[in-house]
Amino acid sequence: xxxxxxxxxxxxxxxxxxxxxxxxxxxxxxxxxxxxxxxxxxxxxxxxxxxxxxxxxxxxxxxxxxxxxxxxxxxxxxxxxxxxxxxxxxxxxxxxxxxxxxxxxxxxxxxxxxxxxxxxxxxxxxxxxxxxxxxxxxxxxxxxxxxxxxxxxxxxxxxxxxxxxxxxxxxxxxxxxxxxxxxxxxxxxxxxxxxxxxxxxxxxxxxxxxxxxxxxxxxxxxxxxxxxxxxxxxxxxxxxxxxxxxxxxxxxxxxxxxxxxxxxxxxxxxxxxxxxxxxxxxxxxxxxxxxxxxxxxxxxxxxxxx
Amino acid sequence: xxxxxxxxxxxxxxxxxxxxxxxxxxxxxxxxxxxxxxxxxxxxxxxxxxxxxxxxxxxxxxxxxxxxxxxxxxxxxxxxxxxxxxxxxxxxxxxxxxxxxxxxxxxxxxxxxxxxxxxxxxxxxxxxxxxxxxxxxxxxxxxxxxxxxxxxxxxxxxxxxxxxxxxxxxxxxxxxxxxxxxxxxxxxxxxxxxxxxxxxxxxxxxxxxxxxxxxxxxxxxxxxxxxxxxxxxxxxxxxxxxxxxxxxxxxxxxxxxxxxxxxxxxxxxxxxxxxxxxxxxxxxxxxxxxxxxxxxxxxxxxxxxxxxxxxxxxxxxxxxxxxxxxxxxxxxxxxxxxxxxxxxxxxxxxxxxxxxxxxxxxxxxxxxxxxxxxxxxxxxxxxxxxxxxxxxxxxxxxxxxxxxxxxxxxxxxxxxxxxxxxxxxxxxxxxxxxxxxxxxxxxxxxxxxxxxxxxxxxxxxxxxxxxxxxxxxxxxxxxxxxx
Numbered sequence: 001x002x003x004x005x006x007x008x009x010x011x012x013x014x015x016x017x018x019x020x021x022x023x024x025x026x027x028x029x030x031x032x033x034x035x036x037x038x039x040x041x042x043x044x045x046x047x048x049x050x051x052x053x054x055x056x057x058x059x060x061x062x063x064x065x066x067x068x069x070x071x072x073x074x075x076x077x078x079x080x081x082x083x084x085x086x087x088x089x090x091x092x093x094x095x096x097x098x099x100x101x102x103x104x105x106x107x108x109x110x111x112x113x114x115x116x117x118x119x120x121x122x123x124x125x126x127x128x129x130x131x132x133x134x135x136x137x138x139x140x141x142x143x144x145x146x147x148x149x150x151x152x153x154x155x156x157x158x159x160x161x162x163x164x165x166x167x168x169x170x171x172x173x174x175x176x177x178x179x180x181x182x183x184x185x186x187x188x189x190x191x192x193x194x195x196x197x198x199x200x201x202x203x204x205x206x207x208x209x210x211x212x213x214x215x216x217x218x219x220x221x222x223x224x225x226x227x228x229x230x231x232x233x234x235x236x237x238x239x240x241x242x243x244x245x246x247x248x249x250x251x252x253x254x255x256x257x258x259x260x261x262x263x264x265x266x267x268x269x270x271x272x273x274x275x276x277x278x279x280x281x282x283x284x285x286x287x288x289x290x291x292x293x294x295x296x297x298x299x300x301x302x303x304x305x306x
Numbered sequence: 307x308x309x310x311x312x313x314x315x316x317x318x319x320x321x322x323x324x325x326x327x328x329x330x331x332x333x334x335x336x337x338x339x340x341x342x343x344x345x346x347x348x349x350x351x352x353x354x355x356x357x358x359x360x361x362x363x364x365x366x367x368x369x370x371x372x373x374x375x376x377x378x379x380x381x382x383x384x385x386x387x388x389x390x391x392x393x394x395x396x397x398x399x400x401x402x403x404x405x406x407x408x409x410x411x412x413x414x415x416x417x418x419x420x421x422x423x424x425x426x427x428x429x430x431x432x433x434x435x436x437x438x439x440x441x442x443x444x445x446x447x448x449x450x451x452x453x454x455x456x457x458x459x460x461x462x463x464x465x466x467x468x469x470x471x472x473x474x475x476x477x478x479x480x481x482x483x484x485x486x487x488x489x490x491x492x493x494x495x496x497x498x499x500x501x502x503x504x505x506x507x508x509x510x511x512x513x514x515x516x517x518x519x520x521x522x523x524x525x526x527x528x529x530x531x532x533x534x535x536x537x538x539x540x541x542x543x544x545x546x547x548x549x550x551x552x553x554x555x556x557x558x559x560x561x562x563x564x565x566x567x568x569x570x571x572x573x574x575x576x577x578x579x580x581x582x583x584x585x586x587x588x589x590x591x592x593x594x595x596x597x598x599x600x601x602x603x604x605x606x607x608x609x610x611x612x613x614x615x616x617x618x619x620x621x622x623x624x625x626x627x628x629x630x631x632x633x634x635x636x637x638x639x640x641x642x643x644x645x646x647x648x649x650x651x652x653x654x655x656x657x658x659x660x661x662x663x664x665x666x667x668x669x670x671x672x673x674x675x676x677x678x679x680x681x682x683x684x685x686x687x688x689x690x691x692x693x694x695x696x697x698x699x700x701x702x703x704x705x706x707x708x709x710x711x712x713x714x715x716x717x718x719x720x721x722x723x724x725x726x727x728x729x730x731x732x733x734x735x736x737x738x739x740x741x742x743x744x745x746x747x748x749x750x751x752x753x754x755x756x757x758x759x760x761x762x763x764x765x766x767x768x769x770x771x772x773x774x775x776x777x778x779x780x781x782x783x784x785x786x787x788x789x
Contacts, residue, residue, distance in 0.1 A: 004501065007500075007767045008770050011774075015770065150779055154775075155778065158776055159727050160726040162775075
């Protein structure tokens, strides 16, 4: 029987070593195409886009490079919240990344939630200090307990780590400077018009508001120009009453900063070819939107004499 | 408190400690007490019904034996007891189903009927202990065993905590024979338990739970999935339900072994079956045996001509479908397997050339697996409309273009990270199936005990690693606990 107990113990020990590598070291694994390490590797980023999957699907990196001077990078994670975006910004600055302009994803739904992680890749990319801070926020503001601890530090990203070389090779083909370069097709009016919109939210979360304000303060200290950008949603969602209410509330938080709303640009959010679903743009939509966004940014800069 | 919770681990640790510290003669009382505590922790209201069932069937068994000893017919008593058990089972599981059925018929005559009668408690365990009680009463009636004199032994048989949620449906003779013997420490039992429990949790947490996320996403929005996604969803569900249920069974059998109770295996590598008949000799063996012994054979089995055999086969399988749940899709699933069983000839010819023997066998295994997977589509879909939609998409819209493949493997927000989950769960499935193949047809089937032990040790270490690092500890529960 001892042999069997030893076998189980060996499996347990290997698992512990594996988890140790994952939590303390793996964030340094080479990654040149997307994520935090790729951003740190840039050294200087003249135009940094930090956001959720809306930015990943919505910002076309090739268009950005054509239209903007200097180096551009898209740092995006699914469901990225202001609380996490703040940690991402801090980690970049901790690693001496110089940032010229910062474009923040003004995503209503993630800002209405209490701190929580939607994308385990963020856990992978953060250093141990960042991981602990993000988890601490979840404990303090979202009553995260033991199961969240297990999800966060034990269960997340193990499959990714085991298959890292394969996935890195795939990621290199999917991303360039954090921007998604895979061509995705749009949907149809019949499908999009019948998609149900997400449920209502009470209002913008206090912790998320505080994080946005802290991002603004950091940008002032570091002399980073910050823009808050709303990626256009498909019209059925964009005109929903509760969405409009939440968006107004979120815009009020950052009212004194530069905001580029979806309504400020002439993007056709009724064109189904531009959308994969109510939130995410297709390849064609991404290119069109990025061009219009950056034209609006350029106009805003001219008005401000920059 | 199910097997995949921390509270269960604590409960097990306490039970084991007290079990091996206490004198042998009191151990069965501990198992009885532990089983009651476990069931009460699930739902005390449902436990009350189970307790009544224990008392009722215990008395019925004693009474049946008494009447037979007195030369009187006990058939009426047996039938009455079985009817009451089936009535309780039917009320808890099928009342609303039949009420809705009546509503549908009345609607044809423009008579309004609300459909659902009232919401009943989800009676965890009733499908399992009811069948155990029926088999006990029938065996006593047939004279194949004596009525149990100890309420504690009988109560433990019916409500034994490793088996109460999702089986196996242990035979009364085997279980009661063991519980009434000294339950002593046996090293072989402990070794077997360690391997089974590690393997069971690996199947449940690292394969079934991971695949469940994918399958649920596909089946929640079949209208927007392509054919390849539906095909992969169907294949994944086949593995999900197998790993979930066989994982539970492994854990149950392993835990029973820790307490000195030997339970027969409930699965014997069913996806390596070479025909549908072979599949049903390997899948949910305890239920198949129960249906054979108490439905199929009493109806005449295959002894009264071909037409009667077909009738009995189809009835048995439809009852199996109905046992799984109160929905037409389950009944259809049973009917589908019944028909396949009727017309599946036992293929005994083997390829003559050894070179193509493996290929021939592999072809039979693959064909059987695909037929079974088609049945699982109806099992999972929840409605005929959805099931036929999935089948139609698989048949007409499956393409292997890059767009189609990417939509299939990146089903969660198109994010490349979901590829890691997809590939890892496929790899784990393949490792599991390869191991089973080696034990069934390959080298390990003829290997020495030392080789098998070495393999078991390596597999145990791997399972522990996979549980910790690849397990999904979500709260999906066990699929077969819902039946």
